[in-house]
Amino acid sequence: MKITVDFDLCESNAICMDIAPTVFEVRDDDFLYVLNESPPSELWEKVREAADRCPKQAITVADE
Amino acid sequence: MDHVVIVGASLAGLQAAQTLRRADESMRITMVGDEPHLPYDRPPLSKHYLAGSWEEEKLRLRAAADPDALGLEWKLGTRATALDVDARTVTLRNLDSGAEEQLGFDGLVIATGASPRRLPGSDLDGVHVLRTLDDATGLKAAFDAEPNHVVVIGAGFIGAEVAATARERGLGVSIVEAAETPLSRVLPAEAGEQITALHQAHGVEVHLGIGATIVGDGTKVAGVELSSGSTLDADVVVIGIGVVPSTDWLDSSGLTIDNGVVCDATCMAAPGVVVAGDVARWPNERFGSALTRVEQWDNAVEQGGYVARRLISWAADEEIEPYTPVPWFWSDQYDRKIQLAGVPTAKSELVQGSFEEQRFVQIFLDDNDAFVGALTWNRPRQAIQSRQLITRGASLDEVRETLAPPPAES
Numbered sequence: 197m198k199i200t201v202d203f204d205l206c207e208s209n210a211i212c213m214d215i216a217p218t219v220f221e222v223r224d225d226d227f228l229y230v231l232n233e234s235p236p237s238e239l240w241e242k243v244r245e246a247a248d249r250c251p252k253q254a255i256t257v258a259d260e
Numbered sequence: 261m262d263h264v265v266i267v268g269a270s271l272a273g274l275q276a277a278q279t280l281r282r283a284d285e286s287m288r289i290t291m292v293g294d295e296p297h298l299p300y301d302r303p304p305l306s307k308h309y310l311a312g313s314w315e316e317e318k319l320r321l322r323a324a325a326d327p328d329a330l331g332l333e334w335k336l337g338t339r340a341t342a343l344d345v346d347a348r349t350v351t352l353r354n355l356d357s358g359a360e361e362q363l364g365f366d367g368l369v370i371a372t373g374a375s376p377r378r379l380p381g382s383d384l385d386g387v388h389v390l391r392t393l394d395d396a397t398g399l400k401a402a403f404d405a406e407p408n409h410v411v412v413i414g415a416g417f418i419g420a421e422v423a424a425t426a427r428e429r430g431l432g433v434s435i436v437e438a439a440e441t442p443l444s445r446v447l448p449a450e451a452g453e454q455i456t457a458l459h460q461a462h463g464v465e466v467h468l469g470i471g472a473t474i475v476g477d478g479t480k481v482a483g484v485e486l487s488s489g490s491t492l493d494a495d496v497v498v499i500g501i502g503v504v505p506s507t508d509w510l511d512s513s514g515l516t517i518d519n520g521v522v523c524d525a526t527c528m529a530a531p532g533v534v535v536a537g538d539v540a541r542w543p544n545e546r547f548g549s550a551l552t553r554v555e556q557w558d559n560a561v562e563q564g565g566y567v568a569r570r571l572i573s574w575a576a577d578e579e580i581e582p583y584t585p586v587p588w589f590w591s592d593q594y595d596r597k598i599q600l601a602g603v604p605t606a607k608s609e610l611v612q613g614s615f616e617e618q619r620f621v622q623i624f625l626d627d628n629d630a631f632v633g634a635l636t637w638n639r640p641r642q643a644i645q646s647r648q649l650i651t652r653g654a655s656l657d658e659v660r661e662t663l664a665p666p667p668a669e670s
Contacts, residue, residue: 207592207597207640209644210640214647222640222641223641226638226641248565251590253322
């Protein structure tokens, strides 16, 4: 799995951080940081949910 | 469960379809939608799309970017007109041809959403509502024609966002709202006053606590008459006074209809019939047993996914935890990001920032001083932290510590 974030779309709503905090982090500077762009398989379901629930549809998940 | 029919091809319905497909590669899934368009995202309609900065293609919901990707049978431009729970059929009418058909199902997802309330005069030229892509396209064309003055009736989300977008396009705008503050259904009065100030600072004329009557010459709108006696001239009027759940087609179904489709704590209205999104009314056991209906984007996605799992558990005769989300929404107006997690109460405390800075975190406590809600302005991280803290019932000390101002060096 490979995660890409379109930072032109991302508005730091931080929903992804709620769902997968070990992968996504919105810091106090209000920017999203992807902590692990190729997360292990046990996190894939959470990452897919984070992508589904991003209100800006800014997260893309590619299967590899 | 060989065949699931999903009525309502928007956010909740599509998420249900996607969740079902991930769980079962071979299940037959039919998506019925009365709009002719593939599923699209509604929040940008009042913002980027209306502003002219996004084209229609950009609105498409990603799971439908490739309409064949999920292996769904699409029935768009098709309206469900009746449901027979015992016979397990829905009646469908193609809005183009008028042809009717009966479609059988094993499992049914009801996700028909809601439609805008209207006022007398709604049919005059120049009067708009905003719910669908076609509504937004019509309103955008009206804005493109550079009207002299736009009057927005109702200062809810749609009204406030449309007013902001119209101002950003350089149009003259008035808002008329019957309540004493904007967004009064969802925000405490103090926050509503901030919204009023924000719009006034951007040159919007705001009339509060005033009733509005649309006036026209029989064909075209001329303005809005206020209950105070004066009249606002307008060549465009936008009605944003809320929505009613789309349940007409279920009147003879035997399901309980009362401000939405009433269902149990697992969002099931009858065996194998589940409900999600704006149309669902269920008891959220996290906040007691009162029936709630939530008109929020994130709930539509979460509940759409949940009801898909609910159907799967029903078919397998397995138990499932009730659906108990902590609500969360956002609204973007001008450069402000306003978010509310949980539920507001009369007992509040500012734990970070100030109204003057336009950057703050305000928390809400219930009668027992438990943390149940947070309002944030331009503080997205704290909105989500609040949601997590509410979810796990954190102590007030922990809440204050977590949401307190960040160290300067961060």
